[in-house]
């Protein structure tokens with residue numbers, strides 16, 4: 209029996225390679241400082257590909273914040289930030305970064321070194337912009353921000369065209385900005401290579417996700433929660449593509465052999481929101497109720513190329529225009545109407561029994577509209593939903609006993625529905 213066929217092997221063997229890939233990312237950052245290569249902080253949702261295309265080494269403080277939480281270091285940094293006057297309710301990624309940077313913590317503990325410049329965008333949230341503004345001023349480095357208007361249900365085509373142009377103009381300005389700050393020239397050949405790698409990386413991730421439609425589901429959050437990091441730290445590089453391909457092949461083998469990530473799959477769940485990075489083991493608890501999460505909008509969202517209007521041809525021939533359109537159609541910026549529709553479609557396609565919605569106490573974009581979403585999914589589509597309250601990086605905001613009890617009762621409801 210090969211390893212992939214053993215009953216207890218819940219995480220894909222290939223996912224173990226993630227540590228190496230992320231290790232290489234951190235080494236590349238160290239190397240950049242040694243070589244004097246320009247570095248940049250970037251927020252999630254920003255066009256990190258453009259940094260790689262200009263030979264700038266990206267650093268994602270959100271990524272460092274999650275690593276910090278996974279090592280149980282985030283609470284200390286959050287409290288340091290609160291001592292500096294930042295409120296209890298502010299984003300815990302931001303506060304982890306503030307505390308870690310002011311403590312001179314290493315990158316793998318939550319810190320992020322002073323970069324040549326910073327790149328932010330308000331595509332996901334305004335905190336990103338304010339966060340980098342605060343840190344850029346403290347560190348005395350230039351900060352470029354990309355403003356992305358939000359598309360809502362009554363945005364008309366004329367406005368849409370205007371938004372696209374508005375974002376494209378900023379992306380062209382960003383190239384000028386980088387040329388000035390780094391002295392690097394824009395290289396079309398390099399940009400094409402990065403674009404191709406970014407596209408390929410996302411496509412394999414989407415293929416992995418499609419395999420999760422299978423019953424039993426071959427991939428659990430043990431593979432996806434961590435597996436998403438290369439998507440937003442390394443879009444444009446070749447290495448993570450190989451890793452994702454290995455993950456895909458192994459998962460496909462499981463599908464072909466009828467093996468699931470969970471031995472007795474009874475309930476298929478969707479998890480909306482950011483996981484609790486300081487307590488990922490919490491999600492293993494679901495297994496005791498034969499439940500498995502088969503879809504997370506959060507980890508899927510970073511596969512970026514999901515807008516059917518943005519074809520491969522467009523991405524390759526007009527990368528800036530394609531990027532502008534993609535920045536407006538990210539999973540996390542959907543208006544409520546689109547969000548409800550996408551959730552209902554996903555529940556059907558991935559054969560989901562119930563939805564867990566994480567009301568994240570320090571993240572407004574994640575929590576806003578959650579109760580409306582729940583009401584519509586339950587009333588209009590008869591989809592069982594449960595809202596649980598916690599925080600992605602601040603362990604003080606998770607009441608584990610309470611949330612466990614809530615989930616247990618929810619599973620009971622799902623069990624009764626199945627028996628009907």
Ligand code: SF4
Nearest residue numbers: 299333335571572573
């Ligand atoms: S508020 Fe939410 S979306 Fe914004 S940086 Fe924090 S976690 Fe991310």
